[in-house]
Amino acid sequence: MRETTDGDAPGWLTSTELATARDQLPILYINAVPVRVDDAGTVTHVGLLLGVAPDGSISRAVVSGRVLHHERIRDALLRHLEKDLGAVALPHLPTAPQPFTVAEYFPTPGVSAFHDPRQHAVSLAYVVPVAGDCEPRQDALDLVWLTPEEAASPEVQQEMSGGQDVLVRQALAHAGRLP
């Protein structure tokens, strides 16, 4: 794909320019909101990972992670879901690459609803039904299943950071389950 006219000379960047530019580029992430659904596909529960932050506070989060070089988005989704939910979670990956939203995490708070102090991350967000047993890694995070009402409640929302409280409500809105 040609960078159509991004510079004086449209066309390929040099390797040096590429290397320099990379330090300045946003990092591509995926966010997966794990859900339980009934036979008709209605979301009944949202899965939130639960961990202890460095300051001792409890923090809840959805599945997150980078997309690696030469990795397809759906393979990145599979990899991060397996890491966080175990090998027998049986996620039903989306058939379409269209995410329900794109969350832009900026290092500066306030530019968007999302914030990541370390980096500019752009995350493609998907709702992923999970049919199997979930076994978060022992050294990592616990997992709780909450109803849409619980997940959108102020108590739970304030236990998420970086804007993931908003992301969970966006996922519920997309699924038609915003309380």
Next chain:
Amino acid sequence: MRETTDGDAPGWLTSTELATARDQLPILYINAVPVRVDDAGTVTHVGLLLGVAPDGSISRAVVSGRVLHHERIRDALLRHLEKDLGAVALPHLPTAPQPFTVAEYFPTPGVSAFHDPRQHAVSLAYVVPVAGDCEPRQDALDLVWLTPEEAASPEVQQEMSGGQDVLVRQALAHAGRLP
């Protein structure tokens, strides 16, 4: 945003790890398919940039470009649209961050429908109605407006490369205008 469990110790990567990882990460792009619409919003024409490739062949393309560090996607869309279509094109940017598709350009052909020999680029693709006059930069690319039938025709499709022929048909499909 925490990389939930991407490594032995979940949590922040070190600066060195970040720098190393960046060389291995996909580059975030936007693709904008400029369109003319009638009063009811129906797409009547698709705008394709037209240029001469190094080998002398004519190549058509949609608006493409990187998202810069700390740049919002909608600002990247505006910037690339202005560069390619001029300052008075009056693009109607999408209200929602949800793209109509995500095009994954791999350096290896065949992994997906999209191919970029230089890099792994992941592109958020939007259909963007353009209401004003378009004046492509003189040193850059010309612009042609084609009907959906023309844009999807084999003659025009074969003048696009890297899978943008597919992307244009995906845009037409999304707009309900696939012939």
Next chain:
Amino acid sequence: MRETTDGDAPGWLTSTELATARDQLPILYINAVPVRVDDAGTVTHVGLLLGVAPDGSISRAVVSGRVLHHERIRDALLRHLEKDLGAVALPHLPTAPQPFTVAEYFPTPGVSAFHDPRQHAVSLAYVVPVAGDCEPRQDALDLVWLTPEEAASPEVQQEMSGGQDVLVRQALAHAGRLP
């Protein structure tokens, strides 16, 4: 379009069956959430129609109305937007028929988030940027422009009925503007 196997003999229904069935069918609606956007497409304000309900209470609503026989959805959107916002509102209709959600209004409360005591209405919901002056009809409804924060506030939300409070928050979520 053939009703694939909806009955013992797949294929056409008789005229009598059609007439009978129509009394039992949901009514197709559109919902349009009018918004003001800045140059980058970010939603800055949501337009809510304001009227006095039969019981004297103030009620806020988005643009709503039926799709008529042989009317395209985008023509129904145009017609209802013009009726509610006037002839010079200059709405930017969606290029794609894909709605941001489908709101199912049931006559029985609790089946979904949406309720219409008179009928089963299924509404295709769109966010529609409006660029011109809005002049609600004198005998009809007034119009107020609210920020996303105001539109999602409990005070405003409780002034909407039938689930349109949820619909407005779904629209904000889709636009990346849910507070």
Next chain:
Amino acid sequence: MRETTDGDAPGWLTSTELATARDQLPILYINAVPVRVDDAGTVTHVGLLLGVAPDGSISRAVVSGRVLHHERIRDALLRHLEKDLGAVALPHLPTAPQPFTVAEYFPTPGVSAFHDPRQHAVSLAYVVPVAGDCEPRQDALDLVWLTPEEAASPEVQQEMSGGQDVLVRQALAHAGRLP
């Protein structure tokens, strides 16, 4: 839901008006494109129902049917999928009500890409992964599974009618599988 200003007196229609209007209203349908997916969610095959039309020609179609009064869209999807694919097809219904497109079938050809000589039908279209065994009803239609390339081929496309050839390609485009 109030019909905001659809008539001289905004507000409820009378029962008589409702009854009259119903004869003039479009009929709500669902279209489901059954697909087989691999572990990563990639569409590998599209299921097309196969039947003999009254004129003896072979016709292929996706799953189609009306939404009944007081029936949720997801229940209509389940019902029609079960009728056409059998009770053990194990469809994975969409978590979100947002369809990938809305197909407007008009009785007059040429108004849109879709045509139904009997009626004005508006169809919400979904891609539905099917995990189980499919057993079309014996008195009804056979089912074939085709690759995306086969389903989009001119030979197969010309065996569909009413615009479902376009609908299948729209589904493939949405799934990132348009050849």
